[in-house]
Amino acid sequence: MKKMLKGLGAALCVALPFIAQAHADAATASATGAADQTLVQRGAYLAQLGDCAACHTAPKGKPFAGGLPMNTPMGRIYVTNITPDARTGIGGYTEADFARALREGVAKDGHNLYPAMPYPSYAKVDDDDVKALYAFFMHGVAPVQQANRESDIKWPLNMRWPLMFWNMAFLEKGAYRDKPGKDVAWNRGAYLVQGLGHCGSCHTPRGVAFQESALDESGSAFLSGALLDGWFASNLTGEHNTGLGRWSDEDLRTFLKTGANRHASAFGAMTSVINNSTQAMSDQDVAAVSTYLKSLPPVGGTGAAAYTYDPQATKVSLDRPANDAGARVYTAYCMHCHGVDGHGFAPMLAPLAGNPNVLAKDASSLINVTLNGTGDLVIDGVPSPFPMPGFAAVLDDQQIADVLSFVRAGWNNGAPAVGAAEVAKLRQSTQAGR
Template sequence: MTSVLKAFAIGCVLAPSLVSVHADAADTDLIKRGEYLAKAGDCAACHTVAPGKPFTGGLKMITPMGAIYSTNITPDPDVGIGRYSEEDFRRAMREGVARDGRNLYPAMPYPSYAKVNDDDMRALYAYFMKGVASVKQPNRESDIKWPLNMRWPLKFWNMVFLDKGAYQNKPEHDVAWNRGAYLIQGLGHCGSCHTPRGVAFQEKALDESGRAYLSGGPVDNWFASNLTGDHNAGLGRWSDADIGQFLKTGANQHASAFGSMTSVINNSTQSMTDADVGAIARYLKSLPAQGGAGGPAYSYDPKATRVSLARPANNAGSRVYTTYCMHCHGVDGRGFAPMLAPLADNPNVLEKTPLSLINVTLNGTEDIVLGGVPAPYPMPKYAPVLNDQQIADVLTFIRAGWNNGAPAVDAAEVAKLRKATHAAR
């Protein structure tokens, strides 16, 4: 056999294996990309509950009709999504319809995922089918009673409130702005928490064309912060670098993460590329001021507060602050950022609703975990230590202190939230 024929014969033998190697490499790359996108979408926040295995569901979510529980999205064929075709997967993600035709509750942010493009959907499907371990953990039925648990009305909800179609780049903006808009409006589903909802539980806006978009709203007994350019309660005083630092570490010179944002930092944004974090910052900084408490721009003034702290016997809130708060947050209210959050000039303190301040004082914060290492100095819980009036007094003092100028807190508000957060456990 001539050398040419030998080479041809060897090529015929090796060609299938070479194709297989290339296919496996492409498959691996697709799965890896899908893993990154799943982190960008923070899928673990709802579908992984410690100490359970990844993506097995079970997270309790409170709705006006009762509690629902996130589902198993591992590739188990019986209780997970193992029997889903790619088309089934896309339909569930974009339209909120399960493989068996059941409508999903809009706690699943499919109005946001509707904007995810086909290439990213394909990568996500590859990851959840081939990159996630299959676990046979049964799903838990919702606590919603009949007839409110009937799902067919959601078909009409979708007809009214679901905008179909993947995100389309806006040519008047650059690549970074469009990438940030795509991530925030789509996979990041930031509007699910940070946009107020209407009477039908719909987000009042799905992008920057609506005035309410990302202007903040109540969710799970917290107030998801205003992400628009509002000077006091929003991101008006934050630089792009401030936003990037917060997304990567959960804290910056202005504020620290709390509530469900802790999970976002732990499971999602700290793992995102600098380019994507920068794009998110670019988009957010383009949003005009909306929501907020109004009034003049904040100006730091510690004089009156220092006098009050020097004579705590004259003020109930000052007494609580000097006993329990001052050693971390300081006489000047500036804390030791980013390790310990400032209270002066903090957007969450300046927000007109005290919901998050009450909750974090009652229940503290979960650990921010960066690279597997818990950050020091989490906020402790004071529900067992302080009564409703004491918490109202100290928060009123903080919201008035250092020229914050935010409204007082009533003990009845504290009592209501204490009861609600205790019942949610």
């Protein structure tokens, strides 16, 4: 018996280190798995901040499988599959490959991406966030086998090698660095707006080579508003009439979370940004973005005097619509939502009096939304009850020009009139293929 116990003791002495090591390995694996999952979850949040789904998911398509058409000055391109499928997606990408594509616009096989992919903005994303994004796309996204579609751009404009020279001229490499003298919230907001949020991709005018005229607040054109794909992306500086000058911090935070406030409602591509990105932002990040944007000095605008509300002349026209073609259309089709006073029923129904989009020099967004309406804002899974309908099949070009001219002059808006030729041009470009 003593001999048996001695043998058992010897066996335990041999086995215990291996048992202890097995427990240690299991604990390490568990901790690693938890850390990886935390990284994937962080990457999922960052992908929302970057609004990746909006561009890389086609209508009724599978998440991140690509196929969405995008119009460029050279022709139509189709967004690529960024699921972890090894054959048609990015499953074969290393983290370094992923970082190069994200921040430099160069795919794994070495071909250059079109700058419709906002890599000049994503160049500012730091290494930790790139790592988290990579973890999400490799481990948090379902692989989808869906081949990428070639662009409709004709030769020789479809050659990609000239993009190397475009990058040399316009791509500023290097992650965002905090600005001295600015607090934590301002720098966080600047990082999000200039980087993952890539706000300048739409809201900053572009030069002759389709480059953004400025990539941060050091450039005077930064976020001063721009025409893109039939919409005029609003001025996001402190300009009083067409920008955010009259918006309080609370107004801006409300808009980012819900897509509407007492001044305006989201439309066009901004609807998708609200639905897929900004409503998911943490309160801290929303506050940081608002802090940064509200710090930008006024740029752009029309040079008109600061807007003040005056309903009198418009009320007279609406009292006698037979004398004004625009007033007739407004009375028949618009007044029940936007009101005699032009205040609408904000935030559910947008105001027209003093609305920055109404006051903008470029009327493209007003024409586009009147012709085609806008998609539903979907906040916390609930669609907005009163989306703007399209009137392309109801009103002709002259009627739309008349009513928009009426709105842009009404309630002391003082914006330029709209011509029927402008409406016809946008009708043709936006209705093609419908």
